[in-house]
Amino acid sequence: MIFGIGVDVLEAARISKVLAKFGEHFIDRLLMPGERAQLDKTRRKERFLAMRFAAKEAIVKAMGTGFAHGIWIRDVGVVQNNWGRPEVVYSARGEKVRRKLGIGNGHVTLTDEAGLIVAVAVLESAAKTKTKTKPKTKTGRKSTAKSKRVRSRR
Numbered sequence: 212m213i214f215g216i217g218v219d220v221l222e223a224a225r226i227s228k229v230l231a232k233f234g235e236h237f238i239d240r241l242l243m244p245g246e247r248a249q250l251d252k253t254r255r256k257e258r259f260l261a262m263r264f265a266a267k268e269a270i271v272k273a274m275g276t277g278f279a280h281g282i283w284i285r286d287v288g289v290v291q292n293n294w295g296r297p298e299v300v301y302s303a304r305g306e307k308v309r310r311k312l313g314i315g316n317g318h319v320t321l322t323d324e325a326g327l328i329v330a331v332a333v334l335e336s337a338a339k340t341k342t343k344t345k346p347k348t349k350t351g352r353k354s355t356a357k358s359k360r361v362r363s364r365r
Contacts (some may be wrong), residue, residue, distance in 0.1 A: 214314050214334040217272030219265040221328040224263040241267075243288040245300060258328075262321045263289060265330035268298060269319060273332040274312060281308045289319055297321055299332065313337045 229237055229278035238260065242250060246263055253259045259300040270310045276282045286305030299317030301309055322329050 212336045214312070215275055215332075217269040217274070217330075217332040219268035219272065219328075219330045221261055221265040221268070221330075223238035223258065223261040223281040223323065223326050223328055224241050224327060226264060230257060230260060241301060243290075243300065245290040245317075246288045249290060253354050258323065261292070261328045262323065262330065266297065266319050266321055266332065267356045269332035270317065273334045274316075276307070276316065278310065289321070298335075310337070312332040 238247070238250070241260065241264060250256060250259055267284055267287050270289075271277050271282055272289045273289075274282065278284055282305060286302045286308070288300050288302075290300055292298050295317050299319055313336055315335040317332060317334045319330060319332045
C-alpha cells in the first residue's frame with residue numbers, strides 16, 4: 212500500500228547560484244556521506260546536486276513531514292546502486308522517523324530537461340506484523356492457555 216507520493220520540480224540554475232555563493236558549505240549541509248562519495252565521482256556536479264536537492268524535497272513531501280517534525284535535509288537522501296538506479300536512504304534520525312510513521316520501502320525517479328529537474332518519490336507503508344492474540348471468552352476475558360473441561364449434560 213502507498214504511504215505517500217511526493218513531487219518536486221526545480222530550476223537547475225537555482226542550485227548553481229547557491230553553489231556559487233556558498234560552495235563547500237552548501238554541499239556539506241546538503242549531502243549525506245553516501246551521496247558525498249558519489250558526488251566526488253561525478254563530472255557534472257551541479258546537475259548531481261540539483262537532482263539530490265529535488266529528490267530530498269520529493270521524499271519529505273511523500274513522508275508528509277517536509278523538513279520539519281524531526282526531519283532535516285541530511286536525514287533523507289538518494290544514492291545510486293551498482294546499476295545506476297536511485298535508492299532512498301535515511302540517516303539514523305531519518306530511519307527513526309520513517310519507522311515511527313510506518314513507512315516501508317521508498318522509490319524515487321529523477322529526470323532533467325531544459326534546465327528543469329523533476330523528482331518523484333513513492334513511499335510504501337511498512338508491512339504490519341501480525342501479533343497473535345488470544346481469543347476472548349463470552350465474558351470478554353482472554354482465554355487462558357489451559358483448556359477447560361466441558362461437562363456434558365445427561
